[in-house]
Amino acid sequence: MISDRMLKALNDHLNIEFQSAYYYLAMSASFLREDFNGFAQWMRAQHGEEMVHAMKFYDFIDDRDGAIELQALQGEQSEWDSPLHVFESALEHERMVTSKIYDLVDLSLEVRDHATNTFLQWFVTEQVEEEATASDIIQQLKLIGNDGNGLFMLDRELGQRSGIEAEDEAGAPPA
Numbered sequence: 001m002i003s004d005r006m007l008k009a010l011n012d013h014l015n016i017e018f019q020s021a022y023y024y025l026a027m028s029a030s031f032l033r034e035d036f037n038g039f040a041q042w043m044r045a046q047h048g049e050e051m052v053h054a055m056k057f058y059d060f061i062d063d064r065d066g067a068i069e070l071q072a073l074q075g076e077q078s079e080w081d082s083p084l085h086v087f088e089s090a091l092e093h094e095r096m097v098t099s100k101i102y103d104l105v106d107l108s109l110e111v112r113d114h115a116t117n118t119f120l121q122w123f124v125t126e127q128v129e130e131e132a133t134a135s136d137i138i139q140q141l142k143l144i145g146n147d148g149n150g151l152f153m154l155d156r157e158l159g160q161r162s163g164i165e166a167e168d169e170a171g172a173p174p175a
């Protein structure tokens with residue numbers, strides 16, 4: 001039986017993952033407006049990845065016989081100054097998510113919920129990758145600076161990222 005405190009914290013984090021998906025979709029839309037179609041595709045794929053994260057929480061809460069609670073999403077920022085600014089915002093966001101995951105891990109230990117602790121370890125590892133990926137792109141954008149040709153090439157490269165469907169990575173829910 002999951003504790004009320006742990007359940008509330010998991011539901012709050014479910015909202016954070018959905019909000020993350022929404023945030024990256026807003027970034028994708030802003031890139032589309034600027035005709036950076038590759039960056040837009042990358043952000044759209046990131047949106048898909050966040051939906052996978054959210055659905056992992058969704059299914060886990062149900063697996064623990066907890067009540068899934070869908071909270072309201074907030075409106076998102078719609079404009080950024082440059083691709084560098086977008087990815088810096090993404091990194092800042094991921095650092096916030098990492099800190100929230102660590103809070104959940106701390107709580108799972110405090111209430112001796114080892115099943116939730118094990119579930120969360122996947123996210124601890126995933127956040128390392130999430131932050132590293134955003135950092136790498138920021139470094140490339142800083143090297144490129146205002147070189148239009150470099151931006152064109154990076155846009156094309158990031159556009160190769162394929163979309164992730166929630167069911168593909170998370171697996172279909174149990175029958």
Ligand code: FEO
Nearest residue numbers: 017050053097130
């Ligand atoms: Fe689901 Fe990018 O953290």
